[in-house]
Amino acid sequence: MIIGLIAMSGVRVRTQELAELGVTLPGFVNRGEVIASLPSLGLLTVAALTHKDVEVEYIEIDQLPKDKSELQKFDLVGISSFTARINAAYKLADMYRELGIPVVLGGIHVSLMPEEAQNHADSIVLYGAEGAWPKLIEDFKKGQMKPKYEGLKSDVFSPENYVVPRFDFLKGRSYNRITIQTSRGCPHSCEFCAASLRITSKFQQKPVELVVNEIEKALEYTEHSFFEFADDNTFVNKKWGKDFLKGITPLNINWFTETDMSVADDDELLDLMAKSGCRQILIGFESPSADGLQGMNPNDWKLKRHKSYIESINKIQSKGVSVNGCFIVGLDNDTPETFNQIKQFADEAKLIEIQITVYTPFPGTPLYHRLKSENRLLQDENWDRCTLFDVNFKPKNMSLEQLEDGIKWLFKNLYNEDEFLKRKRYYMECIKNIDLF
């Protein structure tokens, strides 16, 4: 028996002018039409959950063979996709089913839109694959695969459920970053966020020794030692964070992750981050103005932090850790002035990297439900536009045209050679002032 696991990597921006300007997600890769191609950690985990008597192949969609006989060699196909590429995933699933090969669909979009996904699959897996995939395979072997399996929403890192992802599939592949998950979920519950908390019942953190072991395993199969921690917010728990950083320091890796600005409150944590190879952290500032942050999360956590934004950025970057400041455009309190405010903030804060994304109503989020109830979705269920760069809603305090023009203006004014060089130079000046050795 052989199973093909197909990863739908990359996001293609739909708005041609933005693609030509070179949009990017966390930017260590060159700007281009495919954004931040990373291995599918979910499918590497599914592969590890598959019993050893079943052969597994892991395939990136771009490497899928064109030859029909090659496509037909699988007994079962598993496809994982996020929202922006779900239609391409459905098309692929339909093609396999026409060839007579059963298809299982999984991933965050499938968990949030199960009925839609079932139209394109013989079976779907909801939530984490842990607790669902081994049972699905056993049933499939007996010819009794069910149309739906529900994986675990909690305890995914407990010894009875946890597996080390199959990093051996990375061997010989040219990823510029390797992903490792240290946690699932984030306590901030921002209205727009489609993070993994939507498919887990609570914030879950992996024990430090398991993370260290995974990094060591991954290093056995890759020449490059740049890691991305595939978390929603790595340093929610500062005590765990410090233990984790002490654990990874001897591994001599460089790494990137997403977290929040509370890391700036803790000097010991910042020093450990720098020492353990942290090259950049992405922080969602979301808006340069306090007005933009009103009501963003239930306890206004980000609004309360607004006054200390620049001080926090300066402190983090002074340690040699660059900050990738993330801003969302199109928030309800945004006006045509907001674009210029973001540029001014980025200049004043001397952010070394800046990410601009569009307010995006992902399925299952409170934002989606609110915009739908306010009749503000341009095309309901047009998932292809959930790229984080293409607008699919009516803005509140500006016209659609003003929003789209403002986005293009920001891209032109933030992502040009002079700005890149200015940011590179500032990073170098930060590095000169610290003792790396």
Place this chain on the structure above:
Amino acid sequence: MVHPDDIELKLRQIIAKVTKEKTDNVTNNDDLRNTLGFDSLTALRILAKVEKEFGLRFPNKELSNLKSIQDLINAIQVNKEKNT
């Protein structure tokens, strides 16, 4: 004028310290990022430390062209002369 061999020795020490990698197998003309497999920010860390150690400042527009040890030796010699 500093001898190129002395510059190379110092550069290799800096690269090894920043990247925590040995440079014995890196030739002077190898693309450092491809050979040692580091990211763009690590490349800038190397340039920052080179500027500090040699007491010079590369023009911003040259930064992207400094890919090999030989590129750095040439740029150090040119910019040292400019700065003196």
